[in-house]
Amino acid sequence: MPAFLTSAPAPLPQPALATRRSSADRFAAVRTQSAALCRPLLPEDTVVQPMLDVSPPKWHLAHTTWFWETFLLREYLPGYQVFHPDYAFLFNSYYNSLGSRVNRADRGTLSRPPLADVYAYRQAVDAAMQQLLAQRAETLPPAFWEVFELGLQHEQQHQELLATDMKYILSTSPLAPAYLNDKPAADTCLPAPKATWLPVAGGVHRIGFEGEGFCFDNEQAPHDTYVADFELQNRLVTNAEYLEFMAAGGYQDFRYWLGEGWDLVQQQAWQAPLYWLERDGQWLRFTYHGLQPVNMAAPVTHVSFYEADAYAQWRGCRLPTEQEWEIAARQFNPNPAAGTFLESSLFDPQPLPPDAAPDQCHQLLGDAWEWTYSAYHPYPGYQKAAGALGEYNGKFMVNQLVLRGGSCATPESHIRLTYRNFFHADKRWQFTGIRLAR
């Protein structure tokens, strides 16, 4: 889930004193959140890489730190000495501009540096950043503040990955360990309200990020797009609905599937979403609370694009495009406070209350990323940044699909209606869900 900074056409004005103070506070808050997420983990949990997509939490903690060190401290803090000369090799993710690095597939073979050293690394970099913000804020140029903002957003992206990677790591153990010790929130099984279809008027609409504040470069430039009239369902597909697809033999009938998806179903013997397990006739899911009965009213998650599309085909519907999604979302203008985000510590999308308004569009922000049937390609007029940060987003713009709306593992302050997330069609370890269009 890489991303990028807006290359704003006009240079940003120098932030005022209040802003600088709030910068230090925001920095501290974001950094604290990453570490807080890892607090329930044992050192052993932070080292392993049970599949290529997953990075060890220790690596996330160090890589986000390396980002601040590389892009800001080395540039702007006079006399700054890197914490360790080998860390650039160990914790660079994919920046060719910044030299060679540990093979991604080998991140889980590295026991050293130990977790304690990584926390020391965080502390040292945090202190240096605070020193920089305290002493030199008035002289830091706009370019600094651009990358500073990007660093915050980058760290938030890795918080979502931390949440989903930790889940995958714990799930591989036959011991099915719980990350959270309290009771799951939504275990009353009131049925979700029946989904309704909300019409959206077609025509030429403007999409893409405009206005103040941060966005990634991939949300640029704002542009017109044409869509025909369409309808969108007013909530996410639930586990109960998805189970109907399973019960109807959806995983056994090639007619609903894209060819490469059907090949995967065969090879991987997929029978259900990731983390589902049938035991004694009951469907369980691995969650942050360990193995739990599937909450039928909650949105289905951990489905690939192939599964989302097959489900839609089976229903005689389709997935929306990202243009449709954004046009609808701008029209329905969801209240972010209604969504489930990382800050809730629920780590699962929540069922819609039975009395949710049928004429409103729910769960657009938070809960689950919504697969769209749109390729992750550059917007018209897209420009990638110069230098190493030009590798942040642009080089991924092929062979992936756009997801919209954020999830229960996304920080609330991180999401926007214009936000474009992207994954390959086969990925299932993120909180990915389904909203139908027609």
Place this chain on the structure above:
Amino acid sequence: MPAFLTSAPAPLPQPALATRRSSADRFAAVRTQSAALCRPLLPEDTVVQPMLDVSPPKWHLAHTTWFWETFLLREYLPGYQVFHPDYAFLFNSYYNSLGSRVNRADRGTLSRPPLADVYAYRQAVDAAMQQLLAQRAETLPPAFWEVFELGLQHEQQHQELLATDMKYILSTSPLAPAYLNDKPAADTCLPAPKATWLPVAGGVHRIGFEGEGFCFDNEQAPHDTYVADFELQNRLVTNAEYLEFMAAGGYQDFRYWLGEGWDLVQQQAWQAPLYWLERDGQWLRFTYHGLQPVNMAAPVTHVSFYEADAYAQWRGCRLPTEQEWEIAARQFNPNPAAGTFLESSLFDPQPLPPDAAPDQCHQLLGDAWEWTYSAYHPYPGYQKAAGALGEYNGKFMVNQLVLRGGSCATPESHIRLTYRNFFHADKRWQFTGIRLAR
């Protein structure tokens, strides 16, 4: 390059007698063309499969025959007995509806049936088809004629594949055997005229197939789309221009490449388009005439999407979307006769004459398929057909990119401005080229 039949909104009228006669003639002509393409091949050439994408010519000859037998003779010719009970298993390509089949990767391990048996199969099916067309044409229903037309188009698609697969097969031999014994056509090396930029006005435009005649289902339904103003180059990128990219270190600089493309460049040690070979400081290409010096004025071909995009990046331009391409092509309304197609037996795109009009758009049809920066996804309102033929196109609509305009290996009667071809971003064995946009 799979494709599909138009599900015409109104049922096609019964073809008149003249049409029926011309059906028999068209059938004979298309069938003859397939066999004619293979005439210069030895039996040995028709068996091998040097890479997964390539099918043995013997298989193409049999598979296209199986198509007529399966979808028409078995349905419409009373008392028809299949030529051989095992051929359905051997020559079904990818239709799950029609049962199990030889693994695609194993097509090149099958020595039997021998080529002679495949020709006998063709003859038997041709005779039965002619009998059917002669005796029962008046009673054949519209559904027959739909699939009949599809069968012709399908066979033409396989003619292009035959041309490109044969080339690949011969190229793997260190003997560099020639398929054609005459001299290459365009060996005068007059430089191509300088490319010009042609402006196209944006706005809402209609694309997709409309009107009479055949189209594949993926060209349906016609619909409006919005594009901003843009410019398109008036000809394809030449070998000379591409060589500048190579000389400038294009294959050594990650900055121009999409991430997955750059990985491939490293792994496969790509240094030039497919079939290029440097010998004593001169660049040669494997062609239908064996190894030949690169004709600098001719359009570059056998480049992947990654190379096309990297070239465009390096030039500070971009590839067009398929919407842009079609809107421009409709506006410039190219003369098909000016293009190079399969029927020319040239098997290579031809250089533009030095005096070609700078204000016209050349090489839109024929010569080389043009990579677009558009994913091969369903058009709004796309409906796949019922039954086995529903597998023709729809199930490939993810992870591939659209190419437009046909190539020197496409039959002239097969191409249209609305035609959507599609390949994965790494494919290079088709006659794929580059047209720049900005």
Place this chain on the structure above:
Amino acid sequence: MPAFLTSAPAPLPQPALATRRSSADRFAAVRTQSAALCRPLLPEDTVVQPMLDVSPPKWHLAHTTWFWETFLLREYLPGYQVFHPDYAFLFNSYYNSLGSRVNRADRGTLSRPPLADVYAYRQAVDAAMQQLLAQRAETLPPAFWEVFELGLQHEQQHQELLATDMKYILSTSPLAPAYLNDKPAADTCLPAPKATWLPVAGGVHRIGFEGEGFCFDNEQAPHDTYVADFELQNRLVTNAEYLEFMAAGGYQDFRYWLGEGWDLVQQQAWQAPLYWLERDGQWLRFTYHGLQPVNMAAPVTHVSFYEADAYAQWRGCRLPTEQEWEIAARQFNPNPAAGTFLESSLFDPQPLPPDAAPDQCHQLLGDAWEWTYSAYHPYPGYQKAAGALGEYNGKFMVNQLVLRGGSCATPESHIRLTYRNFFHADKRWQFTGIRLAR
């Protein structure tokens, strides 16, 4: 099945005129036999490589010819010009001394040169060899005659490979084509006589090749070895006996299997020897006559070492070592005429007559190669030859097991009691069988 020339301690004497004549005759006979084996094949059959171990027959025909050209014509025929400059690259098998070559895995992707060219190559080399033998035999040095003899033996080895590779190639077709059109020889199903145990006295015995005539270097040097008293079964294990193992669940019980063998049984889902197929409750085998009922009295073949060992374990017996085998074979001194060899054109081991003498040891030569529980390692005092031919045998002396006695695909004049064949433990496409020891 590579092999090598005896480095005779004393130089061989100059062959007399009669010998020279017989050399020309032997050369012609061996060369003719290779081509004769391929006569029933179509060009298409000679090109494919359905698995790595199998080489296309066209390749065998050319490689054996390259051997004569490389090691004799280029050395000894003044003014000899190689037939084609690229053939050394195409048809060198594994001699690093002789430069780079086509990757072994790619032998089946080469359609060119066509079979006809390979036959022309054979003819040209045959003619040049006959010219050399006719004109210069009196002056050819002992080193020539050594390699000449090796060339004959080498070609015979490839005849066995031709026989087994052709079988595998034809077997991959669902058409199950027959190589031979006559009826299988042994279709009366008289039961084989009950196997008896023949005692062999232990002690220090001499093994390895001694005396006149040709042997490969790996049979050298003759040396003493000690074995304890043991018993050997007087015939090969039959299909009927092997079927008892299968019926007793042998392929489902890990206890009988070596670990790496058991892994293979799981991964490859082995349930029977190679080429066996159960249809309507009856076991069939793919043979040179197409699919045929298993002849229960005939020796089992196409079993891996793992299967041979598991069978022996299940019987409470074991496989002999190669020392035991040779000591017993020297003692029982089998009559070669009683065995089934390539020259019989039966291409399957034959059942022992019901009245075969119970106190004699049968089927030691011909019929089926007998897996021994001996690693293919150098004998004490083994010396590999200098130059390229030093790569013939020595470099394979690890990770393979010795097989003894030749098979129905071995030329009769090629086998000896001291002959050491060798394959990896998982190989099944040779005519490999089982003899029990205890």
Place this chain on the structure above:
Amino acid sequence: MPAFLTSAPAPLPQPALATRRSSADRFAAVRTQSAALCRPLLPEDTVVQPMLDVSPPKWHLAHTTWFWETFLLREYLPGYQVFHPDYAFLFNSYYNSLGSRVNRADRGTLSRPPLADVYAYRQAVDAAMQQLLAQRAETLPPAFWEVFELGLQHEQQHQELLATDMKYILSTSPLAPAYLNDKPAADTCLPAPKATWLPVAGGVHRIGFEGEGFCFDNEQAPHDTYVADFELQNRLVTNAEYLEFMAAGGYQDFRYWLGEGWDLVQQQAWQAPLYWLERDGQWLRFTYHGLQPVNMAAPVTHVSFYEADAYAQWRGCRLPTEQEWEIAARQFNPNPAAGTFLESSLFDPQPLPPDAAPDQCHQLLGDAWEWTYSAYHPYPGYQKAAGALGEYNGKFMVNQLVLRGGSCATPESHIRLTYRNFFHADKRWQFTGIRLAR
């Protein structure tokens, strides 16, 4: 390095009280040693599996504990409850008899149970074992004592694996962390004494384990074997000598290599033994003290069989067979106290003093395992045990080579002159070295 219990011909007598006490002491000593080895490790170090051959130390600590629980506590301690119901699945290594288990390749993906739980598991099993030994020793049957002894030997084998696996794990870090903080022992670089050749008289000799005490089943049965006269070098090959091979282009010349070894040299780009690294013209090795200059007088280690054999070929010598090794070793009767073993905590073989007696055979026990040119096959008369423990050794008896003499990572009380260790020819992460024969 799996192993097995002697099936002693006569049942062992009931151990006397003193023996029982010493059993408790031996048990405690061996168990303590395993944990002591892991003391310098961080939890992070105990989790990862950087290659298939390596198991995470946490796994070793748990697996050896599972062995006691499974084979003794569950059988002999009335009322014993397993520590955790999932541990049998998690910590069974390869016993099919005992059910399914974690895939070997996935051992490094398991973060749970954490190291602390594994130590608790050890403590609980140790306490139960001591209780059993204290309370019921008088009534425990001979079968108990057999498996008890096997358990001790098994745990010692895993101590050696712990030592070599820890080294490999630490070596993968670019930080090159040291396991030991003191100075390396032998950093004076006195040259090793020149190697001498010691003659051994051939003839029929008896090898294999005889007499009192423990041996693995693979050392059984004692038997006669014949060898010719031969000579053995009186010490291991040194790093200095091996460097001569490297300097002479040994890794670039295929003539010295077995074919499969040469393929590996190419594929893996081997240029030196494992853990060697050239920096600024100096050769360093990764050791328990981190990166250190190569001690030229010390025995070379971490070479594969292919490298050992290629070195011997280059010297015009050969590797001994295991029969030769044992016959020589029995004759030279080495003093175990002279060798370097695990207990020394040196973790590297030590150089021979310059004044070491030239007519004595040194370094036969300890220091480095010596590759022999003998396949790991069953001895004549070998019988594997009944039940799960029958899987201990027998099923590995193919495709591996025998190593003799123990290493600096072998517990001194664990090694014998008859001990047969075994590895595949390509393995390099054990302390494997070279002794020449001729």
